[in-house]
Amino acid sequence: MRFTSRHGIPLTALNQVCVLLYVSIVLYLLYRFISWSFSSVCEEINRGLVDEARILQLYGGWGRHLYYHRLCNETSKRFYYIEPYAYLNSLFKFRPESNYPVLQRPRDCPSVPPGELLVLMGIKTMPSKAALRSALRETWLNPADWADKYSSKIHLFPIFLLGEEASSISLDEEASTYEDLLQYKFTESHYNLTVKDNMFFEFFQTRTRLSCPNAHFVVKGDDDILLVPENLLGHLDLINETTQLIGCMHRNEEINRNIRSKYYMPSELVSSMEHYPNYFSGAAYLITNEVASELAAARFDVPMLPLDDTWIGVLVKSIDRTSDMLSSDSICTGVHVVPKGSGGWSMANDYDDPCFLAGLTIYHRYPSPERLLKSYQNLRQKNLTHICHDKAQETIDNVSRKWGDEARSMMLAAWLNNYARFFGKNELEYLLSKKRALPELTQEDQAKRGNQHLVGRPDRFNHEIPKVPPIMASQDEIINKRLSSE
Numbered sequence: 001m002r003f004t005s006r007h008g009i010p011l012t013a014l015n016q017v018c019v020l021l022y023v024s025i026v027l028y029l030l031y032r033f034i035s036w037s038f039s040s041v042c043e044e045i046n047r048g049l050v051d052e053a054r055i056l057q058l059y060g061g062w063g064r065h066l067y068y069h070r071l072c073n074e075t076s077k078r079f080y081y082i083e084p085y086a087y088l089n090s091l092f093k094f095r096p097e098s099n100y101p102v103l104q105r106p107r108d109c110p111s112v113p114p115g116e117l118l119v120l121m122g123i124k125t126m127p128s129k130a131a132l133r134s135a136l137r138e139t140w141l142n143p144a145d146w147a148d149k150y151s152s153k154i155h156l157f158p159i160f161l162l163g164e165e166a167s168s169i170s171l172d173e174e175a176s177t178y179e180d181l182l183q184y185k186f187t188e189s190h191y192n193l194t195v196k197d198n199m200f201f202e203f204f205q206t207r208t209r210l211s212c213p214n215a216h217f218v219v220k221g222d223d224d225i226l227l228v229p230e231n232l233l234g235h236l237d238l239i240n241e242t243t244q245l246i247g248c249m250h251r252n253e254e255i256n257r258n259i260r261s262k263y264y265m266p267s268e269l270v271s272s273m274e275h276y277p278n279y280f281s282g283a284a285y286l287i288t289n290e291v292a293s294e295l296a297a298a299r300f301d302v303p304m305l306p307l308d309d310t311w312i313g314v315l316v317k318s319i320d321r322t323s324d325m326l327s328s329d330s331i332c333t334g335v336h337v338v339p340k341g342s343g344g345w346s347m348a349n350d351y352d353d354p355c356f357l358a359g360l361t362i363y364h365r366y367p368s369p370e371r372l373l374k375s376y377q378n379l380r381q382k383n384l385t386h387i388c389h390d391k392a393q394e395t396i397d398n399v400s401r402k403w404g405d406e407a408r409s410m411m412l413a414a415w416l417n418n419y420a421r422f423f424g425k426n427e428l429e430y431l432l433s434k435k436r437a438l439p440e441l442t443q444e445d446q447a448k449r450g451n452q453h454l455v456g457r458p459d460r461f462n463h464e465i466p467k468v469p470p471i472m473a474s475q476d477e478i479i480n481k482r483l484s485s486e
């Protein structure tokens with residue numbers, strides 16, 4: 001019998017070679033496929049708490065994005081994800097576990113004489129960031145700097161919260177020198193930050209070996225901020241029976257179900273709601289002893305989430321304290337959570353200007369420890385009052401240009417309020433006498449004051465923004481009031 005083509009034309013020798021070639025290529029590919037399937041295929045699919053198989057079902061499959069970003073590591077025989085999904089490698093490792101051994105512990109919590117305030121500060125940091133920690137110890141975390149300003153009535157007790165990084169960095173020397181490290185044996189990861197909140201509560205809580213239950217206030221902060229102590233303490237003036245937590249509030253934020261975002265929340269972890277309970281940006285917030293004790297006691301009842309700040313929000317809700325949260329315009333300004341349409345915040349080199357920093361409570365995201373040291377030194381220079389006084393008009397013009405019309409009066413009011421705390425009422429009056437660029441605050445604006453203003457991430461914003469009048473209590477008034485209410 002002869003080979004024929006589909007048009008019945010007899011095949012030439014050349015055509016026969018082509019067919020043979022074709023068949024051998026197919027056989028070769030088949031061989032490669034079979035040997036690949038038997039030797040190097042990644043078989044394991046994570047069926048942990050965050051279920052990889054389920055997520056693949058939702059977002060993967062033939063022709064879907066996820067499939068093309070999932071590769072097989074032939075050595076480990078495990079799948080791994082590449083950008084923009086690389087964060088999944090870490091998310092799949094999430095476990096709601098916080099019971100890790102202690103590696104380093106700080107010195108014992110001090111006890112303070114009656115009539116004086118103890119502020120416990122927990123700063124999330126990582127082992128490799130030693131230079132940043134030493135910059136913080138010399139600047140806003142320096143207890144002497146606070147005592148200096150407040151006639152030793154305020155005792156600051158700062159501790160750093162750490163896990164372990166892949167590279168084995170020894171913290172023994174640092175820990176014994178400063179006695180301010182609280183390190184547990186768990187892997188540093190964006191999704192393990194909730195472990196640090198748990199460590200911090202454990203450190204605070206009564207009836208544990210590591211404990212600081214007498215702290216009048218608990219402040220949680222990040223290591224990449226500059227904090228202005230006098231302006232943070234000014235916030236204590238806002239605390240009363242119904243305001244017990246202060247920070248920058250994310251209000252009624254929709255739960256992120258976008259698989260491309262590192263804030264993606266799988267429905268295995270949170271399925272019963274569409275919005276997070278109100279929560280604070282973790283860059284800096286302040287809690288009273290009363291609420292911190294309740295949170296510490298409730299933490300085992302609320303399943304951990306891989307996103308630390310939202311978990312705190314859920315925890316606050318679980319003790320029915322959400323309505324006791326107050327959003328601070330000043331802290332929101334500092335974390336750059338500014339309203340949409342507010343013109344954003346033109347921040348270029350803002351930290352170079354100590355007269356501007358004097359009106360902030362925090363400034364989030366310092367590019368380097370050196371920059372932070374320099375800014376803080378500028379803020380603490382001896383003749384700063386004179387320097388700022390001499391260029392007050394220019395400063396206020398510049399500051400009012402930082403934010404667009406919509407948010408300007410609110411953010412300016414918060415800024416002026418803090419500026420007044422920093423330099424004293426006289427300087428504020430001087431500044432206000434130069435206020436040609438300053439919008440008026442009406443009675444109605446003042447009446448609208450509440451904790452309903454800043455919500456959501458910058459891209460999701462409630463546009464009703466009440467304006468806040470300056471609060472004029474002095475340092476001493478604030479401290480005395482707090483002490484008398486203890």
Ligand SMILES: *[C@@H]1O[C@H](CO)[C@@H](O)[C@H](O)[C@H]1NC(C)=O
Nearest residue numbers: 072073074075076077078080
């Ligand atoms: C593959 O796995 C090996 C062993 O676990 C690891 O050393 C290597 O970095 C991995 N390669 C990639 C590209 O993830």
Ligand SMILES: *[C@@H]1O[C@H](CO)[C@@H](O)[C@H](O)[C@H]1NC(C)=O
Nearest residue numbers: 090093094186187189191192
């Ligand atoms: C958190 O730390 C634990 C203990 O080291 C580790 O097993 C886990 O994989 C880490 N989680 C993440 C999300 O990296």
Ligand SMILES: *[C@@H]1O[C@H](CO)[C@@H](O)[C@H](O)[C@H]1NC(C)=O
Nearest residue numbers: 238239240241242243326450
């Ligand atoms: C507590 O403070 C908030 C805001 O600072 C205020 O709106 C509220 O009226 C105060 N409540 C009491 C009981 O003083």
Ligand SMILES: *[C@@H]1O[C@H](CO)[C@@H](O)[C@H](O)[C@H]1NC(C)=O
Nearest residue numbers: 381382383384386387388390
């Ligand atoms: C501030 O003090 C420094 C050092 O005493 C001095 O060199 C500088 O001129 C002063 N600046 C102003 C504006 O007074």
Ligand SMILES: *[C@@H]1O[C@H](CO)[C@@H](O)[C@H](O)[C@H]1NC(C)=O
Nearest residue numbers: 353355391392394395396398
């Ligand atoms: C105000 O802004 C201008 C332009 O950016 C700058 O050159 C000037 O130094 C600023 N002045 C003050 C007092 O911040």
